Amino acid sequence: MENRKDEEQWEEESPEPEPGEGGPEDAETPQSTPVAGSVNAREEAVSGAADGSDGAGFNEGPEPSPAEQFADSARTQAGAAADALRRGEFMHNAAVDINADGDDRLIALLCYVTQMLIPLVMPILVLLSASSKKRPFQRFHAIQSLALMTTFIVFGLLLAVSLTIVTFVPVLGWLVTVLTVSCLIPLLALMGYLALAYYGYQAYQGKRFAIPGLTSFLQDQGWI
Numbered sequence: 001m002e003n004r005k006d007e008e009q010w011e012e013e014s015p016e017p018e019p020g021e022g023g024p025e026d027a028e029t030p031q032s033t034p035v036a037g038s039v040n041a042r043e044e045a046v047s048g049a050a051d052g053s054d055g056a057g058f059n060e061g062p063e064p065s066p067a068e069q070f071a072d073s074a075r076t077q078a079g080a081a082a083d084a085l086r087r088g089e090f091m092h093n094a095a096v097d098i099n100a101d102g103d104d105r106l107i108a109l110l111c112y113v114t115q116m117l118i119p120l121v122m123p124i125l126v127l128l129s130a131s132s133k134k135r136p137f138q139r140f141h142a143i144q145s146l147a148l149m150t151t152f153i154v155f156g157l158l159l160a161v162s163l164t165i166v167t168f169v170p171v172l173g174w175l176v177t178v179l180t181v182s183c184l185i186p187l188l189a190l191m192g193y194l195a196l197a198y199y200g201y202q203a204y205q206g207k208r209f210a211i212p213g214l215t216s217f218l219q220d221q222g223w224i
Helices: 002-013 024-028 039-051 066-086 102-116 121-128 136-166 172-204 214-220
Strands: 092-096 207-210
Touching: 066 214, 102 121, 102 136, 102 172, 121 136, 136 172, 136 214, 172 207, 207 214
Parallel strands: none
Antiparallel strands: 092 207
């Protein structure tokens, strides 16, 4: 009996915990904290990346290299030359240079016609001569004729490589090679000779003219 009375008295005297005073249930209840990767934060990050407003500015990509610019200009002018040839236009903007004397006209003629026998030599000699800078008419035609013959040579090398590859095809490859060597190559060579003779004659008349595609390409590179 005395023990029971003591227990009842202890229960009456012991204070009950008030709500929010750190009882066991309150200690185990986690506090709600804001999540760093919330939906709004993710949406802002995505929209900022899409708009390029990340503080570093929008990256437009690297500029084309000189080799890429050279190739792009070559492709563009090759297309322009092909269009002009289909229309039957072999030169543009022909005009007589009143400052070109007899020697200038003769040298300009030789820059073209001598390449029928000895390619590249005459224009190079003209460009290496001491009087080249003082003779702009000679220099213009030397550069233009040199570029024209270089184009013929590059085209011939590409054709030779293509024929070499085609020869590995049985029967059909040999047939294509024979027809190309016997018909197409002589025709192309004749057209090249006629072009050199035609441009040489125009140069001997004291004319400055633009070869479709080629002269524009040389001007884009700053060579003439």
